Amino acid sequence: MYPQLFLVRHGETAWTVSGEHTGVTDIPLTARGEVEARDLARRLRGIPFTHMLTSPRQRARRTCELAALNPAPEIEPDLAEWNYGDYEGRRSADILQTRAGWNIFLDGGPNGESPAQVSDRADRLIARLRTLKGNVALFTHGHFGRVLAVRWIGLPVTEGQRFQLDIASLSIFGYDPHHHEVPVIVMWNSNSPAGFESGTTSAIDRWENEGGEISDSPREQTGAVTDWTSSPGEAVDP
Secondary structure (H helix, E strand, O other): OOOEEEEEEOOOEHHHHHOEOOOOOOOOEOHHHHHHHHHHHHHHOOOOEEEEEEOOOHHHHHHHHHHOOOOOOEEOHHHOOOOOHHHOOOEHHHHHHHOOOOOHHHHOOOOOOOHHHHHHHHHHHHHHHOOOOOEEEEEEOHHHHHHHHHHHOOOOHHHHHHOOOOOOOEEEEEEEOOEEEEEEEEEEEEOOHHHHHOOOOOHHHHHHHOOOOOOOOOHHHHOOOOOOOOOOOOOOOO
């Protein structure tokens, strides 16, 4: 049984609102962020997880806690956000005033992590994840989540700039059901709870019908969601 990865970006913090880069700074969720995290429980209910891994940062750990999933979470240091170094706590607009053309996926953070270092960290984590089985929940951050996505499908870390990832969003990584050696993005950046319950044919239904492996339980017995849709979110720094 191949692993299916359910990637969750943490809920809102004061710095996601202000646009300040939040790497090693350990700040809590806002009240709204806690509501977003609790909503994840409804969005993920009925999915049997074999593993649950979370970044050590409290914003990710609290999101994981409020999602109220099983089994008990495991702290995974490699799920931590990009270390922005000297750009920690700064907004992109301010950085660009003194460093025109700066892009985290191309340039990294001075005295922090380079793109190559973050790519290597993602590859190390992916190697571990590919030894797991079943549905695996991952609670992480905006920029690292984008790096993990592109490295999962074999793209260079620079391509992460093309993948928007909103707060409290949900994405799924898996394998092509007809070519199990091919890793794919099953769903990306879903952040609309209403869309999960619209009653239309779901991405999960289509995936399972094509031979994918998402849920081990009948949907009518678990109360799992019936529609998984993606919506473009507003661009926000981590």
